[in-house]
Amino acid sequence: LETAPQKPCLVDTGRGFSVSYNNKLLYSKYDPKKNIVNLVNSLNLLPGTLIIAASPLLWYGLEELVQKLPKDCYILGIEQDKNLFEIAESELNKIISQKPQFSDLVKLIPPQKTDYIVNIVSGINIEDEYRIPQTSNFRRAILIEFSGGTLLNKPIYQNAALMAQNTIGSFWKNRLTLTKLGRLYSRNIFKNFGEISQSINLKKLCGTIDKPVFVFGAGESTVETLKIVSKEMLKKCFTIAVDAAVPILSQFGIVSDAVVAVEGQLAIEKAYIGSNKIKSLVFADFTSRNSVLRHFSKKSFFISDFTQANFLERIKKEDFSPLSVPPLGSVGLTATYLALLLRKNTTVPVFLTGLDFSYSLGKTHGQNAPAHIARLTKSNRFNPIENYAASFKDGAIKTTELNGTTYFTDIALSNYAKSFADQFSKAQNLFNCTDFGLNIGLPFVNAAQLNEYLSNLNKVDRSEVSKLSYEDSENEQNQNLSSAKKFLEAEEKALNRIKELLMFGKDVEMCGVPLEQELNQLISQREYLFLHFPDGYRCNTADLSFLKRVRSEVDFFLKDIKGGISKL
Numbered sequence: 271l272e273t274a275p276q277k278p279c280l281v282d283t284g285r286g287f288s289v290s291y292n293n294k295l296l297y298s299k300y301d302p303k304k305n306i307v308n309l310v311n312s313l314n315l316l317p318g319t320l321i322i323a324a325s326p327l328l329w330y331g332l333e334e335l336v337q338k339l340p341k342d343c344y345i346l347g348i349e350q351d352k353n354l355f356e357i358a359e360s361e362l363n364k365i366i367s368q369k370p371q372f373s374d375l376v377k378l379i380p381p382q383k384t385d386y387i388v389n390i391v392s393g394i395n396i397e398d399e400y401r402i403p404q405t406s407n408f409r410r411a412i413l414i415e416f417s418g419g420t421l422l423n424k425p426i427y428q429n430a431a432l433m434a435q436n437t438i439g440s441f442w443k444n445r446l447t448l449t450k451l452g453r454l455y456s457r458n459i460f461k462n463f464g465e466i467s468q469s470i471n472l473k474k475l476c477g478t479i480d481k482p483v484f485v486f487g488a489g490e491s492t493v494e495t496l497k498i499v500s501k502e503m504l505k506k507c508f509t510i511a512v513d514a515a516v517p518i519l520s521q522f523g524i525v526s527d528a529v530v531a532v533e534g535q536l537a538i539e540k541a542y543i544g545s546n547k548i549k550s551l552v553f554a555d556f557t558s559r560n561s562v563l564r565h566f567s568k569k570s571f572f573i574s575d576f577t578q579a580n581f582l583e584r585i586k587k588e589d590f591s592p593l594s595v596p597p598l599g600s601v602g603l604t605a606t607y608l609a610l611l612l613r614k615n616t617t618v619p620v621f622l623t624g625l626d627f628s629y630s631l632g633k634t635h636g637q638n639a640p641a642h643i644a645r646l647t648k649s650n651r652f653n654p655i656e657n658y659a660a661s662f663k664d665g666a667i668k669t670t671e672l673n674g675t676t677y678f679t680d681i682a683l684s685n686y687a688k689s690f691a692d693q694f695s696k697a698q699n700l701f702n703c704t705d706f707g708l709n710i711g712l713p714f715v716n717a718a719q720l721n722e723y724l725s726n727l728n729k730v731d732r733s734e735v736s737k738l739s740y741e742d743s744e745n746e747q748n749q750n751l752s753s754a755k756k757f758l759e760a761e762e763k764a765l766n767r768i769k770e771l772l773m774f775g776k777d778v779e780m781c782g783v784p785l786e787q788e789l790n791q792l793i794s795q796r797e798y799l800f801l802h803f804p805d806g807y808r809c810n811t812a813d814l815s816f817l818k819r820v821r822s823e824v825d826f827f828l829k830d831i832k833g834g835i836s837k838l
Contacts, residue, residue, distance in 0.1 A: 278353050289327060289357065289417070296327060296354075296418035306331035306416055315340055318409035320391065320402075322434055323347040324427035325419030326378065327354055329361050335414075336375055342407040346390070347378035347416075348430055350423040355381055377402055387430045391437040394578070406807040409442075411435040445807060448577055451534065452802030453826070455576055458534050459585075459798075460830040461560035462571065463758055464837025467751045470570040472553065472593040480614040482507045482724070486526065487602045487624030488514035491704035493636045495623040496522045498717040499703075503724040507621070510609055512601045513541045513562070514639050515624060516548070521638045526550050529566070530605040531558045532574070538562060540640035553608055556585075556592055572608070574598075579797040588757055590750035598693065600686045602627075606694055616698040621720065626707030627687040628669065628677040632656030673705040684708060755838045761796070762831050765824050768792050768799075772821045786811065799823045 278291040281299070288297035298305060310331040315321075317340040326332070326347040335345065347362070349355040359378055366373045379390065379400055389396040392405055413431035420427055448455075484507040486492050492515055501524055511519055511526040513533060519526055525548065531538070532555040542548075542565045552566040556573040563569050571592035575582060586594055593611075598604050602625040609620045624636060634657055635641045641657075649655045660666070661678040669677050679687075687708040694700055695711030702712040703720055715723075770778050771789055779785040793799060794809040799820050801807075810816045 278357055303330045307334055310334045317341040319343045320408045320411040320434060321345045322411060322413045322431045324413055324415050325349055325417045326358050327417040327419050329365060344403055345376045346402060348384055350381050350384055350426050352381055354419050384430055387433045388437050391434045405438060405441045408438045411438055448801055449804055454534050455557040456798035457830050458557045458560055460834050462556050463754055463834035465563055465569060466590050466754045467747060467838060472570040472572055476611045477614055479508045479612045483609045483613055483620045484509045485605050485609050485622045486511040486515045488512055488635050488639045489624040489626030490633055490636045491626050491706040492518050492624030495703055499720060506724050506727045510605050512605050513538055516541050518636045518638050528553055530601055531562050532601045532604055534559050577801060580795045581797055589753040603690055610697060619699040621701050621703050623703040627683040628679040628707040630677060631661050632658050634660050751838060758831050758835045764792055765828050769824050772817060793820060
């Protein structure tokens with residue numbers, strides 16, 4: 271064994287084969303199968319488990335594992351070493367040739383695909399040959415070390431299992447959100463269709479801003495920044511505010527060039543109390559609250575993939591389709607993403623403030639933000655202005671991350687901060703103008719440096735965004751109007767057909783097309799009818815209960831679609 275070659279080779283132990291690699295045996299030299307078989311037999315597997323089989327090599331224990339798999343389980347083999355992968359692939363092919371049923375339960379991915387574990391588990395942007403059952407089949411992911419080959423790349427296997435578990439967890443968290451808000455998002459989309467004819471194409475605005483861009487969040491640091499950076503200095507920048515920051519800026523007499531609106535619920539209306547035809551251009555998510563748009567004279571849409579759905583993909587293929595933006599979860603992240611798209615090139619700096627993802631004791635937002643105003647209106651001797659409950663609620667986290675001051679945050683906010691760092695920390699010329707709050711992975715520019723930089727700039731003419739008007743692209747607007755109207759009319763026709771089929775059944779079925787097939791074709795392309803159901807992650811037209819619930823939703827969406835058509 272001391273003279274074993276550097277390439278892996280089989281070694282007969284008398285009780286089965288082991289593998290020698292780099293002068294080390296990857297299975298026991300006494301009984302190669304014993305340890306992994308005992309491990310498999312000791313497992314208490316639950317339904318809906320994705321098993322990450324690390325370095326499966328000779329696949330010892332696979333047969334025992336398959337025999338005890340409960341419902342909705344799957345085995346995903348990962349081998350990071352190229353030499354060991356060749357052995358594992360060859361052995362798995364032999365096993366499947368003898369037991370073809372294993373092909374539906376086991377898949378081995380090559381080393382170059384380990385980094386794409388999220389795509390494989392989620393099923394997004396992955397080749398068919400690496401597809402596994404849908405994420406909705408799984409509730410958890412566990413790691414099983416099948417051989418000593420795991421020790422060669424243990425951190426990689428552990429990270430792969432963690433990413434798989436996080437992907438599954440994120441799916442079910444999103445399902446909870448969709449159950450509560452899915453119908454609202456979808457209805458907002460159809461209501462916003464009526465505004466397309468009076469909107470500016472955001473795709474045309476990308477890469478047009480040639481002066482510094484300043485993004486304002488609704489955190490406490492926005493107020494501190496505005497106390498130092500004057501209104502005159504900000505006129506040299508293109509300013510973008512998240513919706514909740516609009517009243518904060520107004521107390522300093524500032525009207526931002528653009529406002530980003532993504533919230534679909536009634537609560538965001540508080541940010542616009544007292545506002546009437548704000549001069550800012552609003553960048554609104556297609557799922558955002560439609561009534562907010564009445565506060566703006568200029569509007570532009572983008573569409574975020576709040577879920578994987580055929581109807582969203584169909585919208586994105588149309589001529590009128592807004593710019594597609596990834597689902598970033600936070601309005602602050604979305605505003606930053608748009609700011610980077612709008613600047614002319616990477617030499618144009620983007621400055622941020624108010625994206626604190628934390629708060630000080632007794633506060634949650636900057637002064638004059640909607641949350642602060644609401645607190646003022648409700649305050650009395652039993653209910654003080656200071657919101658101490660936010661700092662001591664379940665899940666609140668005490669931290670001193672950037673400047674040594676004590677802050678409070680929570681799991682949701684800290685996750686947003688981590689997402690921000692993951693998404694934007696490598697962006698060029700993107701700066702954080704405050705050292706308040708959580709670390710978001712950006713270089714820090716203090717107020718003195720910022721003022722010096724802005725004071726050396728000449729006043730720049732109004733940006734291209736400000737110059738654009740609806741008449742600039744009248745032909746394009748007419749084309750988009752026609753395309754949007756045709757889309758809504760097609761949806762109205764399809765919903766009426768679904769309604770007809772559900773009411774009269776086989777009496778109205780098409781010649782040559784079974785009722786069940788036509789229903790499935792129509793409903794599966796319109797997830798907005800069911801994505802907010804608890805079981806809305808699949809179109810189960812074979813279930814009578816599912817069809818009854820779909821029937822009740824048709825009238826809601828017919829009303830919104832007809833309203834959109836009338837506006838167009």
